[in-house]
Amino acid sequence: MPWDLIKLNDGTSIPSVAYGTWRLGSGDQSVDYVDEAISVGFSHIDTAQGYGNEAEAGKAIRESGLARKDIYITTKFSNRDGLTIEEAIQSSLKKLGVEYVDLYLIHWPGYAQPDIPTAWAVMEKLKAQGLTKSIGVSNFEIPHLEILINSAKVYPAANQIQIHAYNFQDQLPLIEFGKKYGIVSEGYSPLIPITRMPGGPVDKPLNEISSRLNAKPEQVLLAWAKSKGVVVVTSTTKKERMEGYIAAGDLPLTVEDIAAIDEAGKQGARQQTARTFIRRAVFICGLGAIALGLAGALGIDIL
Ligand SMILES: NC(=O)C1=CN([C@@H]2O[C@H](COP(=O)(O)OP(=O)(O)OC[C@H]3O[C@@H](n4cnc5c(N)ncnc54)[C@H](O)[C@@H]3O)[C@@H](O)[C@H]2O)C=CC1
Numbered sequence: 001m002p003w004d005l006i007k008l009n010d011g012t013s014i015p016s017v018a019y020g021t022w023r024l025g026s027g028d029q030s031v032d033y034v035d036e037a038i039s040v041g042f043s044h045i046d047t048a049q050g051y052g053n054e055a056e057a058g059k060a061i062r063e064s065g066l067a068r069k070d071i072y073i074t075t076k077f078s079n080r081d082g083l084t085i086e087e088a089i090q091s092s093l094k095k096l097g098v099e100y101v102d103l104y105l106i107h108w109p110g111y112a113q114p115d116i117p118t119a120w121a122v123m124e125k126l127k128a129q130g131l132t133k134s135i136g137v138s139n140f141e142i143p144h145l146e147i148l149i150n151s152a153k154v155y156p157a158a159n160q161i162q163i164h165a166y167n168f169q170d171q172l173p174l175i176e177f178g179k180k181y182g183i184v185s186e187g188y189s190p191l192i193p194i195t196r197m198p199g200g201p202v203d204k205p206l207n208e209i210s211s212r213l214n215a216k217p218e219q220v221l222l223a224w225a226k227s228k229g230v231v232v233v234t235s236t237t238k239k240e241r242m243e244g245y246i247a248a249g250d251l252p253l254t255v256e257d258i259a260a261i262d263e264a265g266k267q268g269a270r271q272q273t274a275r276t277f278i279r280r281a282v283f284i285c286g287l288g289a290i291a292l293g294l295a296g297a298l299g300i301d302i303l
């Protein structure tokens with residue numbers, strides 16, 4: 001199945017893969033990256049006030065010649081430049097050169113000032129004014145969503161969070177909680193097992209599946225993320241990889257492939273927990289040794 005649309009709780013639909021502009025920088029080169037992403041088939045651009053390249057994304061969207069309705073734009077309130085949420089969306093719309101965005105997110109719970117209910121009421125107003133078709137959040141955990149839902153007239157359409165093979169089990173309760181309220185999860189940084197955590201247990205099934213399907217490991221990870229029913233938010237500056245990401249929507253992963261990555265991911269998470277525990281223990285022992293040494297040097301008997 002190719003990358004398709006996912007229905008949101010407000011009746012709109014969202015393309016299930018997005019090209020993200022974080023760390024693309026600003027200037028002509030980032031316009032070219034977004035241009036290329038659109039030309040290879042991305043129809044969903046994920047940007048943010050804080051990424052500093054909404055104007056570049058907007059220029060690329062205009063250059064694509066696509067009708068506004070054929071491109072899905074997500075941007076986020078990142079609490080930058082001293083702007084309120086209302087001022088920030090106006091600034092984003094101006095930079096993007098559009099009259100509305102498709103999805104507007106509060107980038108981080110801490111950016112919901114003075115508190116989540118007040119900030120969310122502003123988001124609801126922006127939707128009512130037609131400045132955004134859908135409203136949502138990012139990096140919200142269950143307690144943040146509970147606070148929001150208790151005061152909301154409109155439930156968030158989406159929660160954009162980090163989802164990859166090594167944290168999937170930890171994120172599952174949040175994803176399930178979202179489902180209960182019709183909140184679609186979007187998963188960013190799906191390629192962490194190869195970008196930031198290579199050499200872990202996921203490598204083995206990943207390499208086996210990639211070889212069997214004659215696919216790149218990043219394609220298998222994207223297809224795995226897609227299998228979880230989330231919107232996959234990824235990025236690259238390389239055209240060849242962009243093409244691979246789009247093609248990954250058709251990768252025929254089997255139930256067994258998905259289970260093998262799930263299992264390896266769980267194992268990696270356990271290893272990570274053990275490593276963190278050992279590192280902390282070594283750190284604490286080190287501090288203890290320093291304290292003992294200092295006490296000895298000062299002639300203080302602390303034992
Ligand atoms: N809401 C939020 O707080 C956040 C949102 N995001 C969104 O998600 C998007 C994607 O985030 P990323 O962390 O960049 O996601 P990602 O996990 O998709 O990583 C993309 C990186 O992986 C590299 N890559 C691809 N294949 C590779 C391979 N075989 N070996 C080594 N590297 C490889 C790409 O070239 C690129 O640099 C962002 O641009 C942004 O739009 C990202 C982080 C936080």
Ligand SMILES: O=CCc1c[nH]c2ccccc12
Nearest residue numbers: 022048049050051078107108
């Ligand atoms: O989206 C990526 C991480 C992030 C969270 N808040 C901000 C603000 C500005 C740039 C990046 C980010």
